[in-house]
Amino acid sequence: MRLLGIRETALSVPEVLAAIGDHEAGGTALFVGTVRNHDGPADRAAVTSLEYSAHPSAVVELRRVAERVAADFPVRALAAVHRVGGLAVGDLAVIVAVACPHRAEAFDACRRLIDDLKATVPIWKRQTFADGTSEWVGACG
Template identity: 70%
Template sequence: MQSASDAIRLLAVRDTPLSLDEVYAAVGDPAAGGIAVFVGTVRDHDGGAGVDALGYTAHPSAEDEMRRVAEKVVASHPVRALAAVHRVGDLVVGDIAVIVAVACAHRAEAFGACREMIDDLKREVPIWKHQRFSDGTEEWVGAGG
């Protein structure tokens, strides 16, 4: 098994549009038989209310916390390669907010590791979502910390 530093190929919090091609290329590995990719996008509703737009804000420690989560995933799954990027700033419906990709020797392992990475990222990394609803109301949602 390779080290976490070898398996973790890309981690970033960015205020520019995210690239699925970049993340997919980062996890390319000749020993991987399966690559699982999760792409989170801004949807037009939440909890029955229409969403017009939203913004993400990250704590300065967000990338360090993302690395901690990634290292935990790599330690508990046979990961060949892992990449995760999260957007900050103002986004509109349809924009990509987060991309996670994990390459493993087998598809079941890739799915499991990818799911753990996105679930733990959302739960533990200090990134917050500010939603603006069609009815003029707004809400902050903790996507971590």
């Protein structure tokens, strides 16, 4: 694990890619989660912003997730960063990346990393809609 964090500052794809560079890795997989302008059915009001909040244990749980992925796949390098605080449509909310000897392993490990992060790391989001309403959504959403 070369880069893990939960930040109030903007995320950087080049920073994440630089962190996982490895000459023994033939495959690098990257996932970037971006704030979109909608959620749910078409008749729902448009999303105007998100606010992410993290439990104090979130970094510890993020490390556990990363360690499990590294134990289950031939990971050469791994990175995962998530934003907290207020985000606008188009902002980067999460970036995960994995470098492995081969592409199939990198794809599988990266998918597992983001799926497990979303399922278990205690990060919640509040969506604000154009009609002025808002709602809290479960872990990472």
